[in-house]
Amino acid sequence: MSNTRPTIVIKVPATSANIGPGFDVVGLSLSLYLTLTVKFGVPSFDRFDISYSGEGAEEVSLDPYRNLLTRVALYVLRCNNYRSFPSDLLSIHADNQIPFGRGLGSSGAAVIAGVLLGNALGKLDLTTERMLDYALMIERHPDNVTAALVGGFIGSYLRELDPAAMVASQVPLSEVLPEYPPDAGEEWGLSPPVPPLGIGHYVRFNWNHSIKAVAIIPRFELSTAKAREVLPMQYSRKDLVFNMQRLAVLTTALGQSSPDPELVYEAMKDRVHQPYRKTLIPGLPAVTSQITPKSHPGLLGICLSGAGPTILALATHNFEAIAQSAREIFALENIEVDWKLLEVIDGSEVQEL
Numbered sequence: 001m002s003n004t005r006p007t008i009v010i011k012v013p014a015t016s017a018n019i020g021p022g023f024d025v026v027g028l029s030l031s032l033y034l035t036l037t038v039k040f041g042v043p044s045f046d047r048f049d050i051s052y053s054g055e056g057a058e059e060v061s062l063d064p065y066r067n068l069l070t071r072v073a074l075y076v077l078r079c080n081n082y083r084s085f086p087s088d089l090l091s092i093h094a095d096n097q098i099p100f101g102r103g104l105g106s107s108g109a110a111v112i113a114g115v116l117l118g119n120a121l122g123k124l125d126l127t128t129e130r131m132l133d134y135a136l137m138i139e140r141h142p143d144n145v146t147a148a149l150v151g152g153f154i155g156s157y158l159r160e161l162d163p164a165a166m167v168a169s170q171v172p173l174s175e176v177l178p179e180y181p182p183d184a185g186e187e188w189g190l191s192p193p194v195p196p197l198g199i200g201h202y203v204r205f206n207w208n209h210s211i212k213a214v215a216i217i218p219r220f221e222l223s224t225a226k227a228r229e230v231l232p233m234q235y236s237r238k239d240l241v242f243n244m245q246r247l248a249v250l251t252t253a254l255g256q257s258s259p260d261p262e263l264v265y266e267a268m269k270d271r272v273h274q275p276y277r278k279t280l281i282p283g284l285p286a287v288t289s290q291i292t293p294k295s296h297p298g299l300l301g302i303c304l305s306g307a308g309p310t311i312l313a314l315a316t317h318n319f320e321a322i323a324q325s326a327r328e329i330f331a332l333e334n335i336e337v338d339w340k341l342l343e344v345i346d347g348s349e350v351q352e353l
């Protein structure tokens, strides 16, 4: 009989953040997955293998000290008194359906997969809340990571921390996730900053499962960092009230038994991020204003997914016609798109085989 640990499978969904007015606040988990298969063997000091299939397989680093997934897992392990990865770790295979840099939460999924991996490798038994603290030390807005971890239609906020905890939660990312291990024979430097307790808090809203998500995915990447750089530091009271009014309505409207297209369409409008991001996503204003419940019965609302460039249309039917019209509008800007019909699904799963 072998003493090898059982294989672990970690499955984390894609997410769409903001849903119009809920910038950095709301997220939806969607039926595309990042799946890790983690195998163990006889302990050795050789490096374990990392392999990828699917989205991003050609561009991602397979060095455990550069790859986002394994750097996050190592951060969690090091905060919990492990020096490095366990010596019986043989291989990690990542099969990824979530396109990079398109507004479907690829980095949030990678961060959550890394936290779940660190938790499993170290047999740490972290609670969901504590895992969220670790994720929020890395991805510092809660919308994608919370929805990816717990699943569904989620609203979240970051607690106001006391001054000491605030300092700990704001250390530069390079200190949380250093890229290189120390040279052979040297000790690791300072211990990594352990997350303060209870950074993120969330609630799950009702979701009417007759509503599906049409993701219209332009064939170009836009990094979240770049899409955040174009946002202003300050907003007018008028624009904030515009968004808060809509968000308050939207969080209930999408859970009603017969969602009202007129109500939802208006409630998915935004003045905090989309107007500024249109410079990076030609076609965005035309898609969100020309595809309406009147022109496309079945449509409820339409917005930018996360930081873009993907467009998220929520609808109960007529999915293909909605996607086709968006494709034609983007074609006028010489942008090609793919589209997928997605469901709102449960959060992350960890299984031992």
Ligand SMILES: Nc1ncnc2c1ncn2[C@@H]1O[C@H](COP(=O)(O)OP(=O)(O)OP(=O)(O)O)[C@@H](O)[C@H]1O
Pocket: 015, 017, 034, 056, 060, 067, 068, 069, 094, 096, 099, 100, 101, 102, 103, 104, 105, 106, 107, 108, 110, 144, 222, 223, 224, 225, 305, 306, 307, 308
């Ligand atoms: N499975 C993964 N493994 C390793 N690195 C990943 C993985 N998924 C994403 N990344 C890293 O995250 C980057 C994309 O992150 P970014 O925040 O810019 O976009 P996004 O998360 O796809 O979009 P959004 O946050 O708007 O939903 C990739 O270029 C890659 O460096």
Ligand SMILES: N[C@@H](CCO)C(=O)O
Pocket: 017, 018, 023, 024, 025, 141, 143, 144, 224, 227, 228, 273, 306, 307
């Ligand atoms: N709320 C974030 C989501 C992207 O990760 C943004 O719009 O920048």
